Amino acid sequence: MQHPLMIALDVDHPEKRKQLLESFGEEPLFLKVGMEMFYREGISALEELKKAGHSIFLDLKLHDIPNTVKRSMKVLATLGIDMVNVHAAGGIKMMKAALEGLEEGTAPGRQRPKLIAVTQLTSTDSSMLENELLITQSMDKVVLHYAKLAQEAGLDGVVCSAKEVPLIHAECGKTFLTVTPGIRQENDAVGDQKRVVTPQMARSLGSDAIVVGRSITASENPLQTYRMMKANWGE
Ligand SMILES: O=c1ccn([C@@H]2O[C@H](COP(=O)(O)O)[C@@H](O)[C@H]2O)c(=O)[nH]1
Numbered sequence: 001m002q003h004p005l006m007i008a009l010d011v012d013h014p015e016k017r018k019q020l021l022e023s024f025g026e027e028p029l030f031l032k033v034g035m036e037m038f039y040r041e042g043i044s045a046l047e048e049l050k051k052a053g054h055s056i057f058l059d060l061k062l063h064d065i066p067n068t069v070k071r072s073m074k075v076l077a078t079l080g081i082d083m084v085n086v087h088a089a090g091g092i093k094m095m096k097a098a099l100e101g102l103e104e105g106t107a108p109g110r111q112r113p114k115l116i117a118v119t120q121l122t123s124t125d126s127s128m129l130e131n132e133l134l135i136t137q138s139m140d141k142v143v144l145h146y147a148k149l150a151q152e153a154g155l156d157g158v159v160c161s162a163k164e165v166p167l168i169h170a171e172c173g174k175t176f177l178t179v180t181p182g183i184r185q186e187n188d189a190v191g192d193q194k195r196v197v198t199p200q201m202a203r204s205l206g207s208d209a210i211v212v213g214r215s216i217t218a219s220e221n222p223l224q225t226y227r228m229m230k231a232n233w234g235e
Pocket of ligand 1: 008010034059118120121122123159160181182183193211212213214215
């Protein structure tokens with residue numbers, strides 16, 4: 001998939017997860033497995049998803065000392081996942097260690113999972129950045145700075161809002177991946193997200209992939225909503 005719409009499997013029961021996936025039939029999907037599902041269902045569920053032909057972004061957002069992150073990534077590299085992430089706030093050493101761990105853990109002949117870094121969560125706005133996190137630079141500057149650190153560490157790309165994609169692609173190059181959550185159709189509830197765009201806007205801003213959770217998982221007809229959002233995203 002060149003520009004995937006990644007479905008965030010944020011549901012509160014394995015049966016709901018299974019029902020949701022059944023509603024998509026045989027279509028191979030790009031699925032984002034987050035902490036909720038991974039902590040509940042573990043590695044065996046990832047194997048199930050892979051067997052069904054799906055691609056997996058394991059969104060665990062590692063953020064710890066470099067040694068711990070490296071050793072953890074070495075384990076995650078064995079799980080058959082396609083993408084995994086860290087928080088760029090862990091710094092260059094931590095990101096380099098994450099990459100080393102992934103490389104060491106990837107079996108010969110297998111493709112290393114892509115490694116991307118969260119710049120600033122899409123639930124953060126400028127006011128939170130300044131007043132809670134005490135970061136006084138603008139959101140654009142901070143996100144770009146973290147993207148550059150991730151690139152310097154050798155990572156494949158970042159998680160950011162689609163709003164920051166043009167800046168990141170201009171400074172880090174078009175092949176540096178931008179994976180963008182905070183996606184909503186015009187009338188969807190925004191919830192806790194702050195830096196939000198529609199699938200159409202994400203495409204015109206140049207996002208490489210969009211992540212959609214509740215708009216699909218909480219929809220009365222997830223398949224129909226997925227198809228509509230995918231069409232609006234241009235895939
Ligand atoms: O900055 C970030 C990083 C990760 N996420 C994750 O994406 C989905 C979005 O879900 P929605 O229901 O579409 O809001 C969710 O799993 C987050 O953990 C993010 O939103 N922002």
